[in-house]
Amino acid sequence: MTDQPVKITRISEVTAIGADRTPQTMLRVEFTVGTHGPFSEMFPKAGFSPEAARAKLEEFARGLQRMMSQ
Secondary structure, three states, X not given: OOOOOEEEEEEEEEEEEOOOOOEEEXXXXXXXXXXXXXXXXEEEOOOOOHHHHHHHHXXXXXXXXXXXXX
């Protein structure tokens, strides 16, 4: 867990072009880290794992904290 909480503010479904150049349904997760943001991260809808998504957002928040403390 980070010192500054990650707060998810919106989740929306969007269509993006995948690496294989075909349309792919994605979930766009918008969030803040403490008072910073908004930020967004995209995840494939197929096989979406809330736990894995949360872990990635927490990892982003830790990186942001490291950058801000330098």
